[in-house]
Amino acid sequence: MALGGMFRNAAAIYLHLVGPFRGKKSGASLARCLHQTLAMTKRLQARRLDGIDHNPWVEFVKLASEADVVNLGQGFPDFPPPDFAVEAFQHAVSGDFMLNQYTKAFGYPPLTKILASFFGKLLGQDIDPLKNVLVTVGAYGALFTAFQALVDEGDEVIIIEPFFDCYEPMTLMAGGRPVFVSLKPSPNQDGELDSSSSWQLDPTELASKFTSRTKALILNTPNNPLGKVFSRAELELVASLCQQHDVVCITDEVYQWLVYDGCQHVSIATLPGMWERTLTIGSAGKTFSATGWKVGWVLGPDSLLKHLRTMHQNSIFHCPTQAQAAVAQSFEREQLHFGQPSSYFVQLPQAIQRCRDHMIQSLKSVGLRPVIPQGSYFLITDISEFKSKMPNLPGAADEPYDRRFVKWMIKNKGLMAIPVSIFCSVPHQELFDHYIRFCFMKDESTLRAMDKKLQKWKDELRP
Amino acid sequence: MFLARGRLCTLGSRPKFLKTICASKILGLSTSAKMSLKFKNAKRIEGLDSNVWIEFTKLAADPSVVNLGQGLPDISPPVYVKEELSKIAAIDSLNQYTRGFGHPSLVKALSCLYEKFYQNQINPNKEILVTVGAYGSLFNAIQGLIDEGDEVIVIVPFYDCYEPMVRMAGAIPVFIPLRSVYTKEELQVIADLCIKYDTLCISDEVYEWLVYTGNKHFKIATFPGMWERTITIGSAGKTFSVTGWKLGWSIGPKHLIKHLQTVQQNTVYTCATPLQEALAQALWIDIKRMDDPECYFNSLPKELEVKRNRMVHLLESVGLKPIVPDGGYFIIADVSLLDTDLSDMKNSNEPYDYKFVKWMTKNKKLSAIPVSAFCNAETKLQFEKFVRFCFIKKDSTLDAAEEIIKAWSRLKF
Numbered sequence: 001m002a003l004g005g006m007f008r009n010a011a012a013i014y015l016h017l018v019g020p021f022r023g024k025k026s027g028a029s030l031a032r033c034l035h036q037t038l039a040m041t042k043r044l045q046a047r048r049l050d051g052i053d054h055n056p057w058v059e060f061v062k063l064a065s066e067a068d069v070v071n072l073g074q075g076f077p078d079f080p081p082p083d084f085a086v087e088a089f090q091h092a093v094s095g096d097f098m099l100n101q102y103t104k105a106f107g108y109p110p111l112t113k114i115l116a117s118f119f120g121k122l123l124g125q126d127i128d129p130l131k132n133v134l135v136t137v138g139a140y141g142a143l144f145t146a147f148q149a150l151v152d153e154g155d156e157v158i159i160i161e162p163f164f165d166c167y168e169p170m171t172l173m174a175g176g177r178p179v180f181v182s183l184k185p186s187p188n189q190d191g192e193l194d195s196s197s198s199w200q201l202d203p204t205e206l207a208s209k210f211t212s213r214t215k216a217l218i219l220n221t222p223n224n225p226l227g228k229v230f231s232r233a234e235l236e237l238v239a240s241l242c243q244q245h246d247v248v249c250i251t252d253e254v255y256q257w258l259v260y261d262g263c264q265h266v267s268i269a270t271l272p273g274m275w276e277r278t279l280t281i282g283s284a285g286k287t288f289s290a291t292g293w294k295v296g297w298v299l300g301p302d303s304l305l306k307h308l309r310t311m312h313q314n315s316i317f318h319c320p321t322q323a324q325a326a327v328a329q330s331f332e333r334e335q336l337h338f339g340q341p342s343s344y345f346v347q348l349p350q351a352i353q354r355c356r357d358h359m360i361q362s363l364k365s366v367g368l369r370p371v372i373p374q375g376s377y378f379l380i381t382d383i384s385e386f387k388s389k390m391p392n393l394p395g396a397a398d399e400p401y402d403r404r405f406v407k408w409m410i411k412n413k414g415l416m417a418i419p420v421s422i423f424c425s426v427p428h429q430e431l432f433d434h435y436i437r438f439c440f441m442k443d444e445s446t447l448r449a450m451d452k453k454l455q456k457w458k459d460e461l462r463p
Numbered sequence: 464m465f466l467a468r469g470r471l472c473t474l475g476s477r478p479k480f481l482k483t484i485c486a487s488k489i490l491g492l493s494t495s496a497k498m499s500l501k502f503k504n505a506k507r508i509e510g511l512d513s514n515v516w517i518e519f520t521k522l523a524a525d526p527s528v529v530n531l532g533q534g535l536p537d538i539s540p541p542v543y544v545k546e547e548l549s550k551i552a553a554i555d556s557l558n559q560y561t562r563g564f565g566h567p568s569l570v571k572a573l574s575c576l577y578e579k580f581y582q583n584q585i586n587p588n589k590e591i592l593v594t595v596g597a598y599g600s601l602f603n604a605i606q607g608l609i610d611e612g613d614e615v616i617v618i619v620p621f622y623d624c625y626e627p628m629v630r631m632a633g634a635i636p637v638f639i640p641l642r643s644v645y646t647k648e649e650l651q652v653i654a655d656l657c658i659k660y661d662t663l664c665i666s667d668e669v670y671e672w673l674v675y676t677g678n679k680h681f682k683i684a685t686f687p688g689m690w691e692r693t694i695t696i697g698s699a700g701k702t703f704s705v706t707g708w709k710l711g712w713s714i715g716p717k718h719l720i721k722h723l724q725t726v727q728q729n730t731v732y733t734c735a736t737p738l739q740e741a742l743a744q745a746l747w748i749d750i751k752r753m754d755d756p757e758c759y760f761n762s763l764p765k766e767l768e769v770k771r772n773r774m775v776h777l778l779e780s781v782g783l784k785p786i787v788p789d790g791g792y793f794i795i796a797d798v799s800l801l802d803t804d805l806s807d808m809k810n811s812n813e814p815y816d817y818k819f820v821k822w823m824t825k826n827k828k829l830s831a832i833p834v835s836a837f838c839n840a841e842t843k844l845q846f847e848k849f850v851r852f853c854f855i856k857k858d859s860t861l862d863a864a865e866e867i868i869k870a871w872s873r874l875k876f
Contacts, residue, residue: 044608044663044718044719044722045607045608045722045725046606046607046608046609046610046632046722047610047611048606048610049607049722049725049726052725052729053721053722053725055728074560076559076560077559078559080555080558081558086552086553086555086558089552089558089737090549090552090553093545093548093549093552094545094549094552097539097540097545098537099707100539100540100545100704100705100706100707100708101535101536101537101705101706101707102533102535102700102706102707103707104520105516105517137595137731137734137735138731138732138733140730140731140732141595141730141731144729144730144731148505148507148508149504149505149508150502150504150505151505152505152506152507153506155505166729166732169729170729173729174505248502277502285560289558290558290559291558291559291560292557292558292559292560292561292733292735292736292737293558293735293736293737294731294733294734294735294736303502304502306512307504307505307508309512310504310508310511310512311508313514313516313517314508314511314602314624314627314628314631315598315599315602315730316595316596316598316599316602316709316731317516317596317598317624318596318598318706318707318709319595319709320595320707320708320709320710320735320738321707321708321709322548322707322708322738323735323737323738
């Protein structure tokens, strides 16, 4: 058998091999191998994975693991969780050995109880731990469960750009159609740095996105990557449209405690008429600086949560017990200290605001123009000057500028950030390809290392 | 009441909406048909809301009930497993995100362990995926590889989640009853059919270490022609008696695993870091002593075989007919000889074993799981006289069960 000639036409090869070798048990083992390999080249993956297999993070995470790069890319703290949270986890893993076994599927009871009580007060709702709370594997898992439970083939989901990148593939995997509407910066008058508050939705444009097929709108406040904290007025606009068009609002509020300059986080579920149509998602990882625990939750009316429970019991069923116990104990501690200077929810944003301000000053020194975020772990920075001075950075022909810039910056300046075009729909990439996202949820030593790199960069800029 | 009133006040300028809220809250009617339509569940979960575990664990939650239902060990996990997790809880770097497809030291340990069983090397990054329990692996495999309209053969009785997961993927389950144990010959028949019809095989091997004297576990993926078409699923929970860690794994060829990885990056993205590291350390301890009787993979089945024999003897002694399991930690028994009068049990549409277990839980303070929960609608009748008992229980639990069963039999005979 001349192997060379066989690979010209895969279909013919398949028929050629299958014919003579069907039913043979021994002998032409090589040909049988080929049969199997070729047979397996038929489409294997389910159609629901179409268009969602690409993972933009993989490339950048790989680059960041190279030596001597200061990682300001991915959104996780490089400092420890607070002592009380660490102790809570230690207690959970060394106490009652039955915590090594399954707990209740919809949430470890002390956790659902404290979440109901804590958020009941915050949201001004009577929250039932069994009906209005679902514990999930991170807020990521909560988002997935919500999309799968509610979004059907052909349903439209309104996504506000820039958006945490998983919203689009999750919509697609559920057979939904993402409908994008962009936050846009207001023109900058005085050359001062922009604030994330100046990035706004056009009310008319937003209204035009709602159709009879709109099932849900996904809101993220404080927003990743921009750091915008939606004001009450902005939320009222979204709320009135959701009510008018009978749309479910999925609100991702993982950064709810990380708000700066006296900004207030407002949960849209507290607005009139919204509790019954809102799913409010939170994250222990972001709340207690312990992203590796992967505990999240959804709060909402039973009429919606019952569908998420059905989805949950047919996907992962239970979440790990001990991490839930640690989160429960941590919330119990915070409930005792709520609103006081000793509360982690008071101390953390104060400390991180300093990190934010430090980073903003440092980035300015090399001609980057950060947008001052009102909240979250992140800020975006305008790289337009670099785009005009060095337009031809190495990269693929259609690769957005910000991705090429980030790769260049990692390689040449030892700093890692994330290109903001990752957080946009493909058609709108040019709106955002001159921004990159930095994470300032970092230890002092990391920020000092960043300063060293920036100082070197600044020196290189001098003529 | 107070909150509703508060909200109604602020809606002054919206009479239409005010009317809707008033009517639905005060009259308890769903006046807005439009609203209820929009909040309907997605079709994929239609009809999948009931769940045997939710129903029966609620019943067994009464602390006076001896719970032999859910597969939940009430024995302690091995000391070194608990110790590893304690040590890890003190390491700061393990409190943040790890690699999405599996914590590096864990996939390396899994690769090292399973290479002992497969003829090929296993690439830890491309041929292994760590998931939220074996349940998560099943979900990822089905969502990643099975399309609407595909047929999936399910062997009856089956772990109950297979059917709803297959249906959720829009596929059609085809049920085939099990006639014998999975001997090597039977597995070969299955393998030959998979190869002949170019079918994928998802092999749930969570109880792989729990095989009793005279039996051997065969991995179908090791049969010729099967590696490239098989996903093999394992579970930390069942391996180390730590069901609450919810860590599982899928092992298979990269052209299949990559699709499970795609599902992962769009569902949970990563699993918990400290638990994965602890699991890796526990695995290394036992990988180094695979032939040692102290290795948990050897000591647990020995421990459980004693419990199995005890349960078998106990059930036989009261006229129940247990089917002696060659592996796993469950035993099913035919309860028809007890001839229990269940006529006062409500809900006569339920299969006999559902009613029997509810009656037994309430009246005898002993819980089990009805075996028809592990059957499709058509085969439920065949198994409705069987109930399933879990025996990965401490001696005092089995003592309590023994007391109940003996007292029960004294009433009858």
